[in-house]
Amino acid sequence: MSTTPSRPTPAEHEEIARLLPVPAERDRPARHHQALKDQLLREFRQDAAPASRPRFGVRRLAIVAVPLAAGALAVTLATNGASGPTPGAEPNVAVAPGSAGKAPEATPATVLLDRIATVAAAKPARTVRDDQYIHVSSTVAWSSQSDADPVMRLDTPHSREVWLSVDGSKPGLLRERGEEIPLAGALDKDGRPVDPVGNPHPTLNSPTYRFLESLPTDPDALLKKIYDETEGQGPGPDQEAFVTIGDLLREQLAPPKVSAALYKAAARIPGVTVVDDAVDAAGRHGVAVARVHAGERTEWIFDRKSLEFLGERGVMVEDTNWGKSGQVTATTAVLSRGVTDKTGEAPGRKG
Numbered sequence: 001m002s003t004t005p006s007r008p009t010p011a012e013h014e015e016i017a018r019l020l021p022v023p024a025e026r027d028r029p030a031r032h033h034q035a036l037k038d039q040l041l042r043e044f045r046q047d048a049a050p051a052s053r054p055r056f057g058v059r060r061l062a063i064v065a066v067p068l069a070a071g072a073l074a075v076t077l078a079t080n081g082a083s084g085p086t087p088g089a090e091p092n093v094a095v096a097p098g099s100a101g102k103a104p105e106a107t108p109a110t111v112l113l114d115r116i117a118t119v120a121a122a123k124p125a126r127t128v129r130d131d132q133y134i135h136v137s138s139t140v141a142w143s144s145q146s147d148a149d150p151v152m153r154l155d156t157p158h159s160r161e162v163w164l165s166v167d168g169s170k171p172g173l174l175r176e177r178g179e180e181i182p183l184a185g186a187l188d189k190d191g192r193p194v195d196p197v198g199n200p201h202p203t204l205n206s207p208t209y210r211f212l213e214s215l216p217t218d219p220d221a222l223l224k225k226i227y228d229e230t231e232g233q234g235p236g237p238d239q240e241a242f243v244t245i246g247d248l249l250r251e252q253l254a255p256p257k258v259s260a261a262l263y264k265a266a267a268r269i270p271g272v273t274v275v276d277d278a279v280d281a282a283g284r285h286g287v288a289v290a291r292v293h294a295g296e297r298t299e300w301i302f303d304r305k306s307l308e309f310l311g312e313r314g315v316m317v318e319d320t321n322w323g324k325s326g327q328v329t330a331t332t333a334v335l336s337r338g339v340t341d342k343t344g345e346a347p348g349r350k351g
Contacts (some may be wrong), residue, residue, distance in 0.1 A: 004209045005103075011109070020089050021322065021344060029153065035156050043244050045291050049171050053275070060070070065340050073253040082238070082343060099296075104267050104268045107272075108273070108274040109267065109273050109274050109289055110267040110271040110272075112274055112287065112289060112302075113263045113264065113266055113267040113289060114263075114264065114267065115307060116263045116289075116302060116307045117259075117260040117261075117263035117264045118260070119306070119307045120256055120259040120260040120263060120309075121257055121259075122256070122274055123256040123259075124256070125257075126253075126255075126339065128209055128339055129166065130166050130169065130210070131166070131169075131170075131341075132166050132339050132340065132341055133163040133164060133165055133166065133170075133172065133176075133339065133340045133341075133342065133343055134163070134166060134209050134252060134253045134337070134338075134339060135161065135162070135163050135336075135337070135338050135340045135346060135347055136161070136162050136164075136250075136334060136336070136337050137159070137160075137161045137334075137335045137336045137337075137346070138159070138160045138250075138251070138281075138311070138330070138332055138333060138334050138335060139147065139157050139158070139159055139162075139281040139282055139311075139332065139333045140159075140160045140281060140330075140332045140333075141154055141156060141157040141281060141330055141331050141332075142154075142155050142158065142159065142330045143155070143156045143159065143328075143329045143330050150321060150322050151321075151322055151323065152322050152323045154329065154330065154331075157281050157331065158176070158177060159176070160174075160175070160176045161174075161175040161176070162174050162183075162251055163183075163214060163307060163340065163344070164183070164198075164199070164209070164251075164252065164344040165198040165199060165208065166208060166209045166210060167208055168197075168198050168199035168201075168202050168208040168210070168211075169197065169200075169349055170196065170197075170198045170298075171183055171184035171197075171343075172184075172197045172198050172199070172343065173269075173343035173344060174342075176309045177182045180207070180212040180344075181197065183198060184197065184198055185346055188323050198256050203229070203246065204225075204226060204229050204230065204244055204246065204248070205230075207252055209252070209254075211249065212252060212254045212255060212258050213255055213258065215258050215261070216261065217258060217260070217261045218261065218267040219261050219264035219267075219268065220268070222261045222262065223241065223264045223265040223268050223269070226241050226244055226245065226265065227241055227261075230244055234251055235293055235294060238271060238291075239291065239293040239298075240292035241265075241269050242266065242269050242272065242291045242298065243251060243298065245262050245265060245266050246298065246300055248262060248333065248338065249262060249300065249309055250309075250311075250334065251334075252311060253337050253338075253339070266289065269291070271291050271292065272289060272290070273289075273290050273291065273292075273323065274288065274289060274290070275287070275288040275289075275290045275297070275299055276291075278299050278301045278313060279301075279313070279331075280301050280310045280311030280312070280331065280332065281298075281311055281313075281331040281332050281333035282310075282311070282333035282335065284303070284310050284311075285299075285304075286301040286302050286303050286304055286310050287301070287302055287304050288300060288301045288302070288313075289302070292317055294320075295316055295317060295318040295320045295323075296314055296315065296316050296317065296329060297314065297315050297316075297317050297318075298312070298314050299312060299315070300312055301313065301315070306319070309334060310333060310334065311331070311332045311333035311334050312330075312331075312332050313328070313330070313331045313332070314328075314329040314330050314331075315327065315328060315329065316329060
């Protein structure tokens with residue numbers, strides 16, 4: 001009989017992550033509490049693959065010597081670049097989305113998001129096979145911190161490529177910092193997939209293209225689903241909904257009608273504003289849809305003319321123990337998206 005303990009299944013991994021307690025508050029935003037929780041889970045499953053799609057605004061704290069694998073963005077800009085009110089701390093109960101069929105109140109943010117949704121919906125739908133991969137190429141820079149040095153330190157921008165199985169039936173691939181990391185349900189001690197499953201249980205926080213195809217295209221129904229399925233997660237219901245939508249937009253490829261519904265759903269989240277000038281990790285200027293939480297503004301940046309999604313950034317808008325007002329916390333720029341027949345190749349190019 002083998003003495004080697006069995007590996008937790010992907011479903012068990014998710015249950016363990018749900019059950020792990022969030023560390024006690026230490027005057028940091030709630031996203032840092034989630035980062036600590038992520039770190040505990042990473043230590044538990046040392047032989048598991050790292051997250052393929054880092055969450056914007058989530059830092060993995062360097063409590064132990066672990067690779068930085070977190071998502072977010074930023075640029076030096078303070079609150080006077082934003083249009084609309086700056087929301088304070090969120091309540092613990094979600095503000096219910098607008099009643100079905102009722103358009104949100106006209107604000108700079110809702111008007112902009114409606115225009116963006118119209119552009120997204122007009123794009124032709126792609127024909128994508130189950131055996132293919134979604135490929136996204138980006139430039140990214142994350143912030144990290146530790147107990148010894150709680151101040152967030154922004155990394156140098158670097159390239160990142162990810163290949164995600166369309167239906168989740170095969171391992172994906174992450175290429176970053178000169179490393180190629182398989183994205184699979186389970187890995188052996190050398191980091192190789194031990195089974196051919198990549199993402200058998202997709203969720204809002206870890207979707208496949210087929211999962212995105214299944215989402216409601218009615219914005220009220222979609223936002224309700226997001227609130228329902230993220231209840232109790234993250235820094236607060238409204239911020240968690242905003243971050244979840246941003247994650248779905250950044251490192252995936254959604255069908256046009258779903259993309260449009262996501263933008264219209266975002267317009268229904270309280271506290272969403274507009275930043276007139278924002279810069280992504282590639283130096284491209286655009287207009288941003290933003291939301292402030294715990295002294296940091298999360299921004300989705302769009303090209304002013306085409307209204308194409310460019311990237312994201314995060315910027316401190318007040319002084320805290322972990323950063324100063326105007327400090328860049330992270331930055332990303334999406335350079336290309338497409339579909340490939342195998343991992344390791346770019347769209348339109350073989351090998």
